[in-house]
Amino acid sequence: MRAIVSRKHGPMQKITPLPMDVDPRGFLVADAYAAGVPRxxxxxxDLLTPSRGIRLANVNELDLELLARLHTAITPRCAVSHVTAALLWNIPLPIYLEEEGNTGLIHVTRRQEIGRVKRRGVVGHRAPLLARDVREVNGVRLTSPEWTWVxxxxxxxxxxxxxxxxxxxxxxxxLSSIEAIQEIVDRRPKVKGxxxxxxxxxxxxxxxxxxQESKLRVKIVDAGLxxxxxxxxxxxxxxxxxxxxxLQYTEYKIAMEYEGDHHRSDPVQWGKDIERDDRLRAQGWIVLKFSDVQMKGGWANAERKVRDAxxxxxWRGPSS
Known part of the structure; x- marks a missing residue:
């Protein structure tokens, strides 16, 4: 294999492997120096500099967890927060926020008396965090799920x-409970949102x-059903x-299913769904199906379908 070389500083230098105790995926510059890596x-x-004192491997796919871990390691008394924390908790987000996470922008929160983090690649926040509002997951300090939700x-x-x-x-x-979420809502009466x-x-x-099931339920309730x-x-x-x-209306024997793409792309699952629906209809149930089309652009027709069923x-309206 042909060696990669650097021409940035004087004579050509071979890009030698990093020491064993330096993670080649990403590391702190201070740790690299301590391990004897030359400047x-x-x-x-082959290395990127997302922020001062941090290096990442120059690869196509961003390792958000690794980058967040490095930021919390280099910045004392902080926690990854907001969209970044939500992504690391695997909380479902709209596409535009998932894309924000893919840019490598890291949201970090510190207590109010410490001061906002100011460094490239970071959105700094201040908040009255308590010790219980921060969790450590895979070496990353994160705001708790309920704090992140707010x-x-x-x-x-x-x-x-x-x-x-x-x-x-x-x-x-x-990841949380209604009581825990309520406690954070009560403690943060002035936060935006x-x-x-x-x-x-x-x-x-x-x-x-x-x-999608959550969103379907909200659409149904917001329609006055x-x-x-x-x-x-x-x-x-x-x-x-x-x-x-x-979802279902047990009293009215109406069952509702959200059908994602995997239902149609998997022939076995598709067959099981058909058999299941046939059994329900044989027992007198109405089975309503919903897809992304109804969820995004055709909700009026979907609402009419539920209302008619x-x-x-x-059912005669809200009072029935």
Whole structure:
């Protein structure tokens, strides 16, 4: 293999491998110096400088967790926050915020009395963080899930904030609780977006399986329709399990399913879905399907579909 060389400083220098105790994916300059790495080696084209004192491997895919870890290591008494923390907690976000994370911009929060972080590649914030508001995950200091959720309220819309909150209350391994989120909302009465957070908090539900299901539920409620139940198992007259729809009106025997692309692209799953729906219809259930088309641009028709199904089963409006 042909050696990579550097011509930046005097005679050509071979780009030699970094010492074993220096992570080639990314590291602090101070650690590299301590390991005996010469200055010229830190300025070669196989390394990027996202911020002062930090080097990353010059590769196509950004390792956001690694970059966040390096920033918290080089900056004392801070925590990764806002959009960056949300991405590292795997909280579902709108595409435009996911793309912001891919730029390598890191949001960092310090306590108010310390002062905002000022360095390239960082958006600095100040907030009254307590020790319990910061968690360490894989070596990265992050604002807690509930603190992060409140920070998101100024950046996302109503449906996306519900989806983010539902994610924190997942059936398996929930990241937070309604009580913990409420406590942060109460402690941060003046933060930007708090009115939205207060408005959305009563709409959060546990047991939701996907962001799109959360958004579908909010659309239904905002249309003045009854709030459907979430992931309640359905059994036939003999007590045999049949299905657990995403949403349902048990009283009216109406089941609703959000069908993502994986349902259509996986023939096995597609076949199972058809069999499941046939069994439900045989037991007198109405099965309504929704996709990204209804969620984004065709909600009026989807709303009419739900309203007509309810009316066909005797629903007469909000008072019924």
């Amino acid at each position: 010229w080696r830190l300025q070669t084209k 920070d998101l309220a100024r950046r996302v819309g109503r449906e996306s904030l519900v989806a983010a909150g539902d994610f924190l209350l997942a059936r398996e391994n929930p 708090i009115r939205m957070a207060r408005e959305i908090l009563p709409l959060l539900r546990s047991g939701v399986d996907s962001p 009854p709030e459907p139940a979430i992931t309640v198992p359905i059994y036939d007259e003999h007590g045999r399990y049949m299905s657990t729809p995403d 309810l009316a066909s089963r005797g």
